[in-house]
Amino acid sequence: MSPTPTGRLFGDDLVLTRTFRAPIDDVWASVTESERTARWFGPWKGDAAPGNSIQVQMALEEGAPWMDMTIDACEAPRRLGLSAVDDYGAWHLELELTEADGVTELRFTQHLTGTENVGEVGPGWEYYLDTLVASREGRPLPDFSEYFPAQREHFEAQRAATTGD
Numbered sequence: 001m002s003p004t005p006t007g008r009l010f011g012d013d014l015v016l017t018r019t020f021r022a023p024i025d026d027v028w029a030s031v032t033e034s035e036r037t038a039r040w041f042g043p044w045k046g047d048a049a050p051g052n053s054i055q056v057q058m059a060l061e062e063g064a065p066w067m068d069m070t071i072d073a074c075e076a077p078r079r080l081g082l083s084a085v086d087d088y089g090a091w092h093l094e095l096e097l098t099e100a101d102g103v104t105e106l107r108f109t110q111h112l113t114g115t116e117n118v119g120e121v122g123p124g125w126e127y128y129l130d131t132l133v134a135s136r137e138g139r140p141l142p143d144f145s146e147y148f149p150a151q152r153e154h155f156e157a158q159r160a161a162t163t164g165d
Helices: 024-034 118-137 152-161
Strands: 007-012 013-020 054-056 068-076 079-086 089-100 104-111
Touching: 007 152, 013 118, 024 089, 024 104, 024 118, 068 089, 079 104, 118 152
Parallel strands: none
Antiparallel strands: 007 013, 013 104, 054 068, 068 079, 079 089, 089 104
């Protein structure tokens, strides 16, 4: 059985959220410290500061490739903006964290340059964010085959609703 997709398309913004029973600083560390990002996405190396480029390993992808990413914004522990360009296009990502009563919400946004590939991109981010949750909870990491192609229709339906396709 596939996990239920949560992502929503707002214009050209793909937005997904996850909630953690943890302080904001701890969740921030999970998305910014290399030894912790290695648990759910991949490690990174370089001089991490706004305007600088770092190299990020996509450890769960075939061949575990490294890619260059630019840190567009870093306002610890609330906002991280990243961008990259690869064979699949331009990636503009934003992570925003808020905390209330010991519960932290992570709002992940990919600012898309077009929605034609949302059926592939959406399930990928669902997978990675569920991998973040599993890594924080000490559970086995999910299997990508449970996300794609099973969740494609969820995202394509949103695209069709907003574009009339």
